[in-house]
Amino acid sequence: xxxxxxxxxxxxxxxxxxxxxxxxxxxxxxxxxxxxxxxxxxxxxxxxxxxxxxxxxxxxxxxxxxxxxxxxxxxxxxxxxxxxxxxxxxxxxxxxxxxxxxxxxxxxxxxxxxxxxxxxxxxxxxxxxxxxxxxxxxxxxxxxxxxxxxxxxxxxxxxxxxxxxxxxxxxxx
Numbered sequence: 595x596x597x598x599x600x601x602x603x604x605x606x607x608x609x610x611x612x613x614x615x616x617x618x619x620x621x622x623x624x625x626x627x628x629x630x631x632x633x634x635x636x637x638x639x640x641x642x643x644x645x646x647x648x649x650x651x652x653x654x655x656x657x658x659x660x661x662x663x664x665x666x667x668x669x670x671x672x673x674x675x676x677x678x679x680x681x682x683x684x685x686x687x688x689x690x691x692x693x694x695x696x697x698x699x700x701x702x703x704x705x706x707x708x709x710x711x712x713x714x715x716x717x718x719x720x721x722x723x724x725x726x727x728x729x730x731x732x733x734x735x736x737x738x739x740x741x742x743x744x745x746x747x748x749x750x751x752x753x754x755x756x757x758x759x760x761x762x763x764x765x766x767x
Contacts, residue, residue: 636734637668638741645671649699650713650744653677657684660695660738662730669695669738681759693731694718695738697745702766712766715745721752 648654657675662668672694673687684698696716704710717735719728739745747765751757 636662636730636738637666638738639668639670641671642669642738643741645674646697646742646744649697653699655699656680657687657696657698659687660697661692662727662734664730669734681762685754685757688716688718689720691720691722693720693723693727695731695735697742698762700762700766702763704767710766712746713744714762714765715739715742715748716757717748717750718757719750719752 642658642660645655645658649656649658654677655674656677656679657673658671659673659675660669661672663670675684675687681698681700684696688694688696694716696718698714698716699711700714701709701711717731719731739748749757749761749765
């Protein structure tokens with residue numbers, strides 16, 4: 595019964611002061627839009643998807659390093675590794691003090707002596723990077739990763755030892 599009266603009083607107030615109803619409606623719509631934008635992550639440049647498809651289908655690249663362009667509010671391609679580059683070339687292309695996303699096409703031989711390849715996704719977030727940058731990369735990672743269809747293994751690393759070749763080999767098998 596009390597709910598009925600409080601709802602009735604609210605209805606009476608809004609009908610007497612219609613500008614309150616309009617203000618409340620626009621405030622709710624605005625907060626819903628802000629929540630949708632904050633949870634959606636960064637925009638993804640089309641080149642990111644195109645270069646990933648080249649890596650996956652044509653094997654034109656050994657690795658791709660992506661970065662978030664904070665001025666454009668989107669993920670862009672920073673560096674492409676040629677097919678003859680090594681894992682050491684890949685790890686040295688990641689900045690020591692800045693976050694990055696990266697994809698690496700790892701070729702290996704199984705215990706049964708079969709040649710295989712797996713595409714690794716790296717979320718590189720060094721301890722020495724800015725907190726704001728770490729938060730930005732962490733909140734945008736899932737949306738970005740969904741844009742790259744065909745990733746088989748994900749690694750998150752805050753230190754080079756967390757993405758050593760031994761760890762990659764172990765995760766590939």
